[in-house]
Amino acid sequence: MDNSVNSTLNGAMNSAIEEMARRLTSVHGVRAVALGGSRARGTHGPDSDWDVGVYYRGGVDVAAMAALAREMTGEPVEVAGPGGWGPWVDGGAWLSVDGVAVDWILRDLDRVEHVWSECREGRYETGVQAGHPLGFWSPAYAGEVALCRVLADPHGELRVLRSEAQRYPEPLRAALVHAAWEAEFSVAAARKSARSADTLHVSLCLSRAFGVLAQSLHAHHRVWCLNEKGALATAAAFPGVPGDFTARVSAALAGLDAAAVDSADGLVREVRSLMV
Known part of the structure; x- marks a missing residue:
């Protein structure tokens, strides 16, 4: 697809998403709507989903959301209410708008403010x-x-919160850097299981170790880490991180034996020393 066609489609989707956000704020309980994910950060590809955060207080009219989704897609859409998708990703819906994937993701604004x-x-x-x-x-x-792009915020609540969150809290930075102790602990647990070739436990321990390490590196550099996707690549690009960081992580997760655990141990200790 050439750039002009792609630009036209993105422009049309932007307009559709903005209209969707405006209409979502008319649903009882919805306080604000934001564009998140790679689309908000400008790191998206042509096939990236449109992640739409729907911020609510005190519950939300799920039936009204489902009716709006049906109107905008031309087909029935199942909307999961608060708690429907688990304790942290509250609920939402997967829509297809003119063949483009749009995800509605519920967020309890009271809980977000508490966090x-x-x-x-x-x-x-x-x-x-x-x-x-x-x-x-x-x-x-x-x-x-x-990191979001506020689409609709009639009461200004989300914009205030977004402005505050531009500054990474130093107490959180300290706490998450300290959390890297768990990476060493997880490697030690993997060492025991490697002796008996328990590859499932070794893989889980090493994955946890590297995941915690990535969280700590993000915090050390005052960068928000939203989830595991892309966290390794971002962590590897931080100043001072060994140039072979990604390769060493990949090798350890592929090996899952005593040598892999030794390699992981060395890498974790090396990277932790960077955050002292």
């Missing part, structure tokens, strides 16, 4: 969540707001 308050005090949580194999890290809520 932001905790982040400023250096406190965070991690929880089990489908689609997040290394767990959902609560600061992602604040990161989503910081």
Whole structure:
């Protein structure tokens, strides 16, 4: 597809998404709507989904959202209400608008504000969540707001929060850098399992170690980490990180034996020393 056609399609989708956001704010409970993901950050490809964050308070009219989704897609759309997709990714819907994937992702604005308050005090949580194999890290809520493009915010609440989240909280930075201790702990656990060739446990331990390390590196450089996707590549590009960081991580996850664990141990210790 040539650039002019692609630009026309993106322009049409931008208009459709903005209209969608305006209409979503008329749904009972919805307070603001934002564009997130790669589309908001300008790192998207031509086939990237459009991630639309739907921020609500005190519940949301799921039936009204489903009716709006049907009107905009021309077909029935199942909308998962709060909690329908798990404890952290509240719910939402997968839409196809003129053949383009659009994801509605619910966010409880009261909870997002609470998490932001905790982040400023250096406190965070991690929880089990489908689609997040290394767990959902609560600061992602604040990161989503910081990196989003506000589409509709009749009461100005999301814009205030977004403005505040532009400054990475130093207490959170310290807490997440300190969290890298778990990377060493996970490697030690993998070492025991490598002796018995328990590759499942070794793979989970090493994945956890590298995931925690990536979170710590992001925080050390005051960069929001939203999820595991792309986190390794971003971490590898930070100043001071060994040039062979990605290759060493990949080799360890492919090996899953005693030698791989030794390599992982060396890499974790080397990178942790950069954050002292």
